[in-house]
Amino acid sequence: MPPRTAPSERQRRLGAELRKLRTRARMSGDEVAALLDADRPRVSHIEAGRVDVPRNGLYKLLQAYGCEEGPLFEALMAMAHDRGKGWWDEFGDVMARRALDLAELESRAISVHLHEPSIIPGLLQTEDYARAVISSIECDRQHLERWVRFRLERQRALAGFEEYHVVIHESALRMRVGDSRVMRKQLLKLIEIARLPHVKLQIFPFEMGPYSPHSRSFILFGGPTPELNTLYREYSTSAEFTGDGHRIAEYARMFERLASLALAPIDPAAAPEDQKPQDSLSLLQHVLYELR
Template sequence: MAGRSAPTVRRTRVATELRKLREQAGVTATEAARTLGTSQGQLSNVESARFGVSGARVRAMASAYGCSDTAFIAALVNMAEGRTRGWWEQYRDILPAALLDLAEVEHYATSLRTAITVHIPGLLQTVDHARELFRQVVPEFSPPEVEHRVSFRIKRQDVLFRDSPTPYLAIIHEAALRMQFGGAAVAKGQLGHLLEMSERDHVTLKVIPFAAGSFPGSGQSLFYSTGQVPRLDTVHLDQSHGPAFLDAEAQLEMYRVLLGKLEALALGPVKSRDLIHNLVHDL
């Protein structure tokens, strides 16, 4: 299989951070190229993610730009050198590249948080629930595409089942729990799966009840992936055309605050499970 023509999301992030470091240091591309002993064209290719970059080169660039944050530099080096092809690459010619990027971000995250209003988070969906969602997409997916999307979504859930599972916080509004996608039987199976997952040590499930009233960020689905250092965190917003990734420091801080507000509104894990048990009983 040929390599991806487009850079991976991690390579793009390394390139973006290196460019930010140079600009924050007030160093022009011409000056940086001269200091690093390279051409301006090669530097441009690195900063635009057309070329990958070695860990040694990352350290040299950080030094040239006066960056003394050793933890941040080490995290960038790790991102630059971690070029192992992930399982998601088998879907490269089948699904949009943004979905592959989402799986890659989740795979390398040190923790994951999500807040969602009308859907069950993808990492907690059952096969039947996911299949029903993809059948309702407009324009309509073909049956094979539905199955590709379902299998991809289920494989993403490996981050919660591998030997060192990723800590995961899911904040779900009660509205999402009451939506009966696929009918009562599918809904009951989905709620039962949520209860099972909520008992895992690394999974925290919290419900925002209708009684909480209005709350910030109610019109969007928010996913937050924690990097090795806070500067390398990533926000991904679920949109109709696919995930959009945000990584500017001001954006990251805004969404950290938003997630904190939503978590404060939500019921605790025990009361959240009690609410779900009551919903299952009513089906």
């Protein structure tokens, strides 16, 4: 089978992790090729995610690289033999590769830390809000409903996270998407979701002033082991997935700073009247009142 020309993010990430382990073990590509009874180009294709490595071959590699059996070993074996087939495949004809990769990553993530400065995050959107957002940026009406359905299907991942912590800027609450009915329904859904025990939702208020270092959205995905954490950033025509530990640590510090400056999260265990004054719930309720 010829090398694939467009590997998925999962395939690229597996190859990158194998390259890291090989480099740490100070093994050359030729040594790995001999171990696999393959040629040097095949090793390059494996590390680029363009070809798969057989289960017994991967086992040999991980042992040769000094990766002891444990969480990382098991996670890499699972990544290699997960063929990436999921509900997102049926949308492959209308969704960009980056969107399919994001859905697959969400399905595997253990935790999520997300910052959003301008719109309600996709996993928290109502159907009407999602339709209004997508219709404002996509002109292909023929596929609009399938794009909306894809976004709603992604929301199934929310129940599988051990932790979902999101910091949303107040501007996302006040930016009018659709009419006031759409916005009220959306804000009520935020309150509902924020009461889930594994969800922590905070609002970053206007009163905190400018925060230019954090003006872009980003998502930190926690993997089954720290080595498999992922930073995701989306741009107008592309997306970035990176497992670079230094960048992930940088954005983790950013997120901690944002969370420390944001209003207190909604306490799922407290009754509405027992919520702290000037917290995220009080601001959400204030915006709801203004939308009457």
